[in-house]
Amino acid sequence: MAEGDAVRVITLDNPPVNALSFAYCKELLAAIEAAESDSATRAVVIAGANGIFSAGADVNDFAQEPPADAITVRDVIGAVERSEKTYVAAIDGNCLGGGLELALACDYRGASGRSRLGLPEIRLGLIPGAGGTQRLPRLIGARAALELMLKGSSVSAERAVELGILDEITPAPVLEAAVEFARRVADSPTAETPRKRRLSAREAEIGPGVPKIALPYVAAQAHKMLPPEERGGLAAHRLVDAVEAAMELPFALGVAREARLFEELARSKPSLALRHVFFAERELAKIPDIAGTGRSDATARHDIVSAGVVGAGTMGSGIAIAFAQCGIPVTVVDSNDDAVDKARQTVMGMFMYQVQKGKLTQEEAWRRAQAIVFTDDWRELAAADVIVEAVFEDLDVKRDVYAKLDGIAKPSAILATNTSTLDIDRIAEATKRPQRVLGLHFFVPANIMPLLEIVRGAQTSPEAIAFAFGAGKTLRKKAVLSGNAFGFIGNRMILDYLREAMALAEDGNSAARIDGVMRDFGFPMGPFAMSDLSGLDVGLHIARARGDEGKGRTDVLRRLVDMGRLGQKSMAGFFRYDKAVGKGREAIADPVVDEIFADAARSAGIPARHADDAEIRERLLYALINRGAYLLEDGVALRPGDMDIVYIYGYGFPPHHGGPMWYADEVGVDKVYGRIREFEAQFGPQWKPSALLRGVAEDGGTLGAADARKALSHA
Numbered sequence: 001m002a003e004g005d006a007v008r009v010i011t012l013d014n015p016p017v018n019a020l021s022f023a024y025c026k027e028l029l030a031a032i033e034a035a036e037s038d039s040a041t042r043a044v045v046i047a048g049a050n051g052i053f054s055a056g057a058d059v060n061d062f063a064q065e066p067p068a069d070a071i072t073v074r075d076v077i078g079a080v081e082r083s084e085k086t087y088v089a090a091i092d093g094n095c096l097g098g099g100l101e102l103a104l105a106c107d108y109r110g111a112s113g114r115s116r117l118g119l120p121e122i123r124l125g126l127i128p129g130a131g132g133t134q135r136l137p138r139l140i141g142a143r144a145a146l147e148l149m150l151k152g153s154s155v156s157a158e159r160a161v162e163l164g165i166l167d168e169i170t171p172a173p174v175l176e177a178a179v180e181f182a183r184r185v186a187d188s189p190t191a192e193t194p195r196k197r198r199l200s201a202r203e204a205e206i207g208p209g210v211p212k213i214a215l216p217y218v219a220a221q222a223h224k225m226l227p228p229e230e231r232g233g234l235a236a237h238r239l240v241d242a243v244e245a246a247m248e249l250p251f252a253l254g255v256a257r258e259a260r261l262f263e264e265l266a267r268s269k270p271s272l273a274l275r276h277v278f279f280a281e282r283e284l285a286k287i288p289d290i291a292g293t294g295r296s297d298a299t300a301r302h303d304i305v306s307a308g309v310v311g312a313g314t315m316g317s318g319i320a321i322a323f324a325q326c327g328i329p330v331t332v333v334d335s336n337d338d339a340v341d342k343a344r345q346t347v348m349g350m351f352m353y354q355v356q357k358g359k360l361t362q363e364e365a366w367r368r369a370q371a372i373v374f375t376d377d378w379r380e381l382a383a384a385d386v387i388v389e390a391v392f393e394d395l396d397v398k399r400d401v402y403a404k405l406d407g408i409a410k411p412s413a414i415l416a417t418n419t420s421t422l423d424i425d426r427i428a429e430a431t432k433r434p435q436r437v438l439g440l441h442f443f444v445p446a447n448i449m450p451l452l453e454i455v456r457g458a459q460t461s462p463e464a465i466a467f468a469f470g471a472g473k474t475l476r477k478k479a480v481l482s483g484n485a486f487g488f489i490g491n492r493m494i495l496d497y498l499r500e501a502m503a504l505a506e507d508g509n510s511a512a513r514i515d516g517v518m519r520d521f522g523f524p525m526g527p528f529a530m531s532d533l534s535g536l537d538v539g540l541h542i543a544r545a546r547g548d549e550g551k552g553r554t555d556v557l558r559r560l561v562d563m564g565r566l567g568q569k570s571m572a573g574f575f576r577y578d579k580a581v582g583k584g585r586e587a588i589a590d591p592v593v594d595e596i597f598a599d600a601a602r603s604a605g606i607p608a609r610h611a612d613d614a615e616i617r618e619r620l621l622y623a624l625i626n627r628g629a630y631l632l633e634d635g636v637a638l639r640p641g642d643m644d645i646v647y648i649y650g651y652g653f654p655p656h657h658g659g660p661m662w663y664a665d666e667v668g669v670d671k672v673y674g675r676i677r678e679f680e681a682q683f684g685p686q687w688k689p690s691a692l693l694r695g696v697a698e699d700g701g702t703l704g705a706a707d708a709r710k711a712l713s714h715a
């Protein structure tokens, strides 16, 4: 189907995801112009190779100002828009961002049942910038379009038909059906299937039964529901503006408005940060010295047929649910009947909750619950491909478990510990297969939290690490590699953050104010509410495990634990909780705690000292950054981006600030370093800056991996 054919096929083919880069758009535009100048061609079908229609514009292209002669997806779409020929999009696979915008510029859209469609630009801190904000409202109504674009998630082909984005689900093979259809329309158009169906020629409506006069009200309502611009809401507010333009302005002016807003956002700090997060996530599994990690390597696939869990406590049952909800049968071993009864209830409760929420059918919930088998017979773990141990956090207990597992698990099985404080190597020593022992550090609740730290011991084999990344993918977790050091990446950094929070509270700054400052920065909760959630008894246990290093300036934590204030679970910790307020989860300031801090400070001879909001923010964030730099220096973390992902997915760091290490670059490493030096002089050696940070600051560089490595050689 080339020159001379009535229907031409243009196949998007730019592996791996047919991204519409400037260079590729140039080729595409040439193909469209060739079709346009061929008088025999009456219709064009656009399809995609590589199992995907298109992932949209190439995100790498936004990094710099486009060259004056750059051909963008807008130019390609402009050519389709101007054409008098019939354009049909034949979608099979993902059709996202600029890819969907191209499809929207076509006259007809058909897709295979497996396809997914969406405009995810908001997740990159952007808005659709190639006509999407103007065409989609004209196709499905402004309200539905706004909802879809604000969420940024893709929808199934079936849902896209319901919404009116797709004309039909096309039976396979999609391309043939589309060509046939295009030929029919070009040869014999009807009133229902005219040759041209330009969305630009339509008027946009708000939604069924909503008069256009309500637009200002609807837009004001939309703005009201969004987070403030400076707290992650910038792109969302601009999106509402763009959709308003689709309602109010002629198409050409609306598109121009959209383009201006897009360009402004492409240069905004939140978008730069979110694009960093996008690429950092895709780097995670690329481990330089390990074949079988990374995307393109075929050996990265490790099918887990069955899994085992040792310990039916909170963590163990959460891990079991995590496997079961990904379709993997799990055997949970525990000899404590009470623990097993409780775990059974947790599992059933969890799946039933999902049924209530409409996320699972009754049958599916039942099937998943059945996939978890509880037993006290360790031999039932013999077939498991991976066994995760989640028993009491005590080295001797764990070593006993491993010695036992060693005699039962099949030779190829991976033995993973869920410890958060113990030395993986000491655990691995208890087996004859230390190369197959590693850490899989899940976060509570394990079936919900998206983060997984994979901890590499001194003897862990590359194959075992590659397997663990495969497992992470199967479990749909963001898996990050960490070295075997106390607290790994996430908890090690949080200890410094919490140290500063405690120090500020000991100085007389209230826990409620400190938490408020961090919420204003964008965290969903501050350090004290977070401690209450994870349990003050847990915090105290970790502090004691650190020996002298874990000793604070006061004994506030011990005092609170002695009072039975263990956090949210006991309705009191640094804050108090009330069942009638926010279902018992809302932190309520408690003057008793202020008094305990004041008393402990008096006993320790700590004078009161007011810190302003900026200082609170800087001390907490720069403590994370400094520790992060040490972890890079020591090789515990591979890349700054890995730590950013840990913080965004494990600790609620606001993604529009890109993670702590990205934030350091955003502020300027030299400035951060300067403040850390001041803190060192004022507060003591706990603030000694990392050599790597000093090197980057002195070079005037950024913590981006390459610069950081270079800086290290300077240090």
Ligand code: 3HC
Binding pocket: 016, 017, 019, 054, 055, 056, 057, 058, 059, 060, 073, 094, 096, 097, 098, 099, 101, 120, 121, 124, 127, 128, 129, 130, 132, 279, 282, 283, 295, 296
């Ligand atoms: N631009 C540049 N590179 C992209 C890309 C894009 N839009 N989408 C994916 N890639 C790259 C990834 O970085 C990765 O590269 P690597 O192999 O070197 O690490 C490779 O393609 C494969 O990506 P994934 O590992 O994510 O592959 P999956 O198969 O798991 O997922 C996907 C595929 C669902 C398409 C997913 O990549 C995705 O969601 N991509 C982003 C989609 C998106 O945000 N589109 C909007 C772009 S902005 C836009 O279109 C602006 C327009 O309005 C003007």
